[in-house]
Amino acid sequence: MSTDAHSLSRDDVAHLARLSRLAVTDEELDRFAEQLGVVLGAVARVQDAPTADVTPTTHAVPLTNVHRPDVVTPSLPREQVLAGAPAAEDDRFRVPRILGEEA
Amino acid sequence: MSSDLTRLDVTALQAALAGGETSAVEVTRAHLDAIEATDGALNSYLHVDTETALATAAEVDRARAAGEELGRLAGVPVALKDVVVTDGVPTTSGSRILEGWRPPYDATVAARLKAAGTVLLGKTNMDEFAMGSSTENSAYGPTRNPWDHDRIPGGSSGGSSAAVAGFLAPWAVGTDTGGSIRQPAAVTGLVGHKPTYGSVSRYGLIAFSSSLDQAGPMARTVADAALMHEVIGGHDPRDSTSIDAPAAPYVAAAQQGAQGDLTGTVVGVVRELGGEGHTDGYEPGVLEAFRAGVEQLRALGAEVREVSCPSFDLALAAYYLIAPSEASSNLSRFDGVRYGLRVGDDGSRDLDEVMALTREQGFGPEVKRRIILGTYALSAGYYEAYYGQAQKVRTLIGRDFLTAFGDGVDVLVSPTSPSVAFPIGQRVDDPLAMYAADLCTLPASLAGLPAISVPCGLSEGLPVGLQVMAPALADDRCYRVGAALEAAQDAARGGTFLGQLAARA
Numbered sequence: 001m002s003t004d005a006h007s008l009s010r011d012d013v014a015h016l017a018r019l020s021r022l023a024v025t026d027e028e029l030d031r032f033a034e035q036l037g038v039v040l041g042a043v044a045r046v047q048d049a050p051t052a053d054v055t056p057t058t059h060a061v062p063l064t065n066v067h068r069p070d071v072v073t074p075s076l077p078r079e080q081v082l083a084g085a086p087a088a089e090d091d092r093f094r095v096p097r098i099l100g101e102e103a
Numbered sequence: 104m105s106s107d108l109t110r111l112d113v114t115a116l117q118a119a120l121a122g123g124e125t126s127a128v129e130v131t132r133a134h135l136d137a138i139e140a141t142d143g144a145l146n147s148y149l150h151v152d153t154e155t156a157l158a159t160a161a162e163v164d165r166a167r168a169a170g171e172e173l174g175r176l177a178g179v180p181v182a183l184k185d186v187v188v189t190d191g192v193p194t195t196s197g198s199r200i201l202e203g204w205r206p207p208y209d210a211t212v213a214a215r216l217k218a219a220g221t222v223l224l225g226k227t228n229m230d231e232f233a234m235g236s237s238t239e240n241s242a243y244g245p246t247r248n249p250w251d252h253d254r255i256p257g258g259s260s261g262g263s264s265a266a267v268a269g270f271l272a273p274w275a276v277g278t279d280t281g282g283s284i285r286q287p288a289a290v291t292g293l294v295g296h297k298p299t300y301g302s303v304s305r306y307g308l309i310a311f312s313s314s315l316d317q318a319g320p321m322a323r324t325v326a327d328a329a330l331m332h333e334v335i336g337g338h339d340p341r342d343s344t345s346i347d348a349p350a351a352p353y354v355a356a357a358q359q360g361a362q363g364d365l366t367g368t369v370v371g372v373v374r375e376l377g378g379e380g381h382t383d384g385y386e387p388g389v390l391e392a393f394r395a396g397v398e399q400l401r402a403l404g405a406e407v408r409e410v411s412c413p414s415f416d417l418a419l420a421a422y423y424l425i426a427p428s429e430a431s432s433n434l435s436r437f438d439g440v441r442y443g444l445r446v447g448d449d450g451s452r453d454l455d456e457v458m459a460l461t462r463e464q465g466f467g468p469e470v471k472r473r474i475i476l477g478t479y480a481l482s483a484g485y486y487e488a489y490y491g492q493a494q495k496v497r498t499l500i501g502r503d504f505l506t507a508f509g510d511g512v513d514v515l516v517s518p519t520s521p522s523v524a525f526p527i528g529q530r531v532d533d534p535l536a537m538y539a540a541d542l543c544t545l546p547a548s549l550a551g552l553p554a555i556s557v558p559c560g561l562s563e564g565l566p567v568g569l570q571v572m573a574p575a576l577a578d579d580r581c582y583r584v585g586a587a588l589e590a591a592q593d594a595a596r597g598g599t600f601l602g603q604l605a606a607r608a
Contacts, residue, residue: 008479012479013475016475016478016479016482017471017475018459019478019482020431020462020474020475020478021435021438021455021458021459021462022459022462022463022466022471022474022475023456023459023460023462023463024463024471025463028468028471031468032468032471032472032475035472035534036472036475036476036479038534038535039423039472039476039534039535039538040476040479042419042420042423042535043419043420043421043423043424043489043493044420044489045417045420046417046420046421046424046489046492046493046495046496047488047492048417049414049417049492049495049496049499050499051492051495051496051498051499054495054498054499055495055498056491056494056495056497056498057494057495057497057498057501057549058314058494059300059314059344059551060300060301060314060315060501060549060550060551060552060575061299061300061301061344061346061551061575063301063343063344066343066344068340076207076208080207081207081441083205083207084204084205084206084207084441084442084443085440085441085442086439086440086442086443086444086445086448087445087448093440093441095440095454096448096450096452096453096454096456096457097453097454098453098454099453
């Protein structure tokens with residue numbers, strides 16, 4: 001990615017969009033690169049914080065190892081779950097092919 | 104009495120229903136008629152189910168007539184933000200990618216309101232996936248502010264705020280990740296409370312930023328907000344971050360506060376949120392109304408001190424790294440396989456291509472920006488500098504709160520938002536300007552603390568909110584101090600805050 005401090009090039013955004021499975025348009029690439037550069041400049045301020053001996057907070061309320069009893073409970077009926085799917089076949093979610101032609 | 108029924112707060116509605124002065128069907132019909140008449144202009148609802156609402160209300164009336172045991176909120180209408188999953192009722196989270204989806208189960212919040220006997224009026228508009236401060240990021244068009252139709256109702260719970268302020272629901276559920284209950288409540292003249300993180304179950308809320316998301320009440324009075332919190336709150340084994348501790352008696356706290364005696368309560372005014380040297384970006388009218396509110400707290404007997412929380416200056420930067428990072432992960436579930444939209448599945452494209460096309464067409468620009476930013480902040484080589492550092496800032500913000508509360512301060516106060524409702528369209532292409540609306544609400548979000556917004560006056564004829572923040576699990580302090588301020592304001596005004604809006608209509 002670009003070596004410039006706190007900026008995102010058009011190529012950076014294209015790469016990140018690919019990682020995020022977003023088929024962005026050329027026009028979006030231009031706009032997002034500009035807007036996200038501004039946002040990144042602002043959020044990069046976190047790097048000025050005095051955090052030498054500071055541990056990160058992942059959750060506001062510390063909780064560890066929340067267990068529940070190992071008891072079988074009913075699941076949603078299959079037909080109800082599949083009813084919301086864009087495509088279903090033989091009681092399963094139908095998906096486009098996963099491997100490319102050449103694979 | 105029908106047009107008056109939409110003007111009543113929930114406590115008054117409950118009394119009228121219990122006393123037989125009206126019926127659940129009458130109350131429901133009055134709201135449905137009002138929606139029919141005025142929501143074309145406001146666009147506060149995405150879905151209204153007239154038939155089911157009337158049938159639910161009729162069942163409450165039948166049960167009441169038969170002398171059966173009734174739920175605590177029997178016959179009281181409610182609106183739910185469309186981020187709350189509802190069994191068989193369309194749920195979109197404001198996104199095109201979920202258009203037409205009917206979930207197969209109820210969120211815990213929805214189930215608890217149902218069990219209490221409420222009548223669901225409908226689902227309210229919102230910024231897509233709760234990302235925004237104006238409701239302009241909805242895929243289904245912006246919602247308008249009942250105080251001025253050319254202005255935003257706040258966001259992301261802007262459909263809920265507009266519906267309640269516009270007399271199209273007596274109260275509503277909102278969700279708050281960085282201010283999405285409090286800021287819309289402030290700019291529409293409502294009470295909005297973000298509970299302590301873990302106080303209300305997140306089960307069945309479409310996730311945006313899981314370490315921050317909380318559902319909570321948006322109402323016309325502090326007492327009503329407290330009542331809803333009691334009903335939707337409490338431990339839920341289906342949410343592993345839900346706190347397994349008894350909920351404090353919020354309604355009692357509101358009643359106590361309404362008596363107007365704050366003697367012995369220490370109120371800290373946060374310098375970094377609109378105080379000396381920190382007024383950039385704050386409207387003078389907002390600061391004036393806020394200071395008048397603080398003076399009212401002092402007049403009620405509170406001891407007022409200024410408190411410095413230096414790390415709050417970094418809250419916005421930390422939030423806009425943490426929330427997009429978590430969102431980029433949470434939103435990966437929208438893959439065009441199990442629910443919602445699928446685009447380009449014509450047999451020639453593989454799963455990856457179909458997924459990318461689906462997400463490109465299904466998501467709006469702000470959602471895409473946040474996914475891209477979050478993916479960047481979490482990527483190898485940048486993780487420590489951005490996400491890791493933001494999580495450390497979060498610790499510093501928590502410490503500032505702990506220091507203030509440790510020094511004997513009971514609650515901290517600030518304006519809820521730096522500005523009144525801004526004009527529709529003004530900030531939509533300027534993400535940073537939009538984010539600035541959350542400046543005051545972010546610290547409590549990042550620290551997981553409870554915070555309420557209560558109306559404290561008007562600026563340029565538009566509502567201003569005062570925010571009260573309290574330590575974790577001390578939501579009752581928000582209700583107590585909020586109710587005291589509300590009672591003092593109502594007494595000085597000689598009527599309710601929203602009465603001013605009703606008088607204009």
